[in-house]
Amino acid sequence: MRLKFRYKLTYEQADKLIEKYYEGCTTVEEEKRLHGFLSQVNLPAKYKSEQTIFGYFNERKNIKSFQIPGYLRWTAVIAILFIGAFSFQVFTSNNKQNYAYINGEKISDIKVIKTHALASLSDLTNSKNEMEESIKNLNNNNIIEQQLEVFSEIK
Amino acid sequence: MNSIKKYLALMLVIGNFIIPNLQAQDDLEIKKVFDQYGEKKGVIMVELSSEMLEDYDFTLFKSITIKNNPPAADFIRKCLSKDEIGAKKVKHVVSNGIPTTIYLQLPRKGDAFRLILFNESLKPELKNTLIYIESKNDSEEALKLIIKKK
Structure with missing residues (x-):
């Protein structure tokens, strides 16, 4: 050259x-x-x-001068950004996969994945009542008052 | 001035596309647990997204079960202690000074109701289970569904 x-x-x-x-x-x-x-x-x-x-x-x-009008330039920039954002969206949504890793090995068999998901849920608590009590606590705003009542009974 | 307005408008457009795509769990410390231990030996990590969770009405389900790994258990507790800030403690069980069961109802992020469930069992072996759930329904509904399906 x-x-x-x-x-x-x-x-x-x-x-x-x-x-x-x-x-x-x-x-x-x-x-x-x-x-x-x-x-x-x-x-x-x-x-x-x-x-x-x-x-x-x-x-x-x-010589005919050729200039890109300003609005066209902005439209091009917006179009490029839209394409970029759209690609990003597609890329991230594809990342939402269903998978399991067992001892470092990736599993994509949905039955196996579901089995392990359910197993992890059952690991949480063996007692159904325990979980139900927890739900009660979720919307129980009086819990502090109830706990304080215990102390008020002490003479 | 005009170009600044155009720039701001552009940022708004981009923001509208990108921000909803940032995952709701990204601000959580427990994400580190999934990232660090998910693919290690003796660990089972599961991720299920909405289409596979129709029965539960969850939009995202992530769980990790780690066996016989006390440092990992400590790390989970450390992460949970940070995520507890601003969250509602649904359940908190402490055994011998160590939290063994923690259910957290996290502040809603966008459309997502978020729950963190953690449990440690010692018998027959040390097993730590950490679950992260995103749901479009209230967290209470999410927990009820878990019970029903159990």
Whole structure:
């Protein structure tokens, strides 16, 4: 791959090149550089004639500037973000799987998984009453009062 | 100013998509138990999501059973002690100064009612069972369903 290093011509260098151009001694490369220099906007008026020679003004007219409207840019950004968010959603929902790990081995047989799930539930308590009592506690706001009553009976 | 408004609107859109997808258990300490011990030997970890839990009306069921691992048991208790903050203790049984049974009703997160159930049994061997349940129904209903299905 060839790399081209472009540098700006100074007015002095440009003047020299223009002189060389009129003498018919410029190389293709030098003419290209000169062309690049003359296609700059806001050049001093003295370069106007050279600009005309190089057809800069005609070129400028023919160049159709293409700019993406601001609203379109924002729409594109929003679309990209939506796609990203949607992908994230799909990815995370796929993660909600049904699985079991038994001694480090992943099991996907749903019957086995359910059996182990039920087994873990039955491990919690062997007594049905125990669990029922716990449910009572869930919505029992008077529990503190009841516990304090025990102390009030002590004489 | 205009671009800031646009930026905020974008953030809102993204937030609406992403935030509900963050799992309700992510803020809990017990998540570390599942992450650290789930795939180790002597451990059974189960995760079931809504479609497999129609009978129970749960949206998520996660359980882990760890056998003969006292450090793991201590770690679970440590995590539970952090998750207890702000939660309602439904049941708390202490044996010889060590909590052996803990049922916690966690604050609701989004649509999810959340429960943590923990039990330690010593006989015939040391067995720690930790269950995390998410349900669209009240936690009371969730516990009732567990009893019915037992």
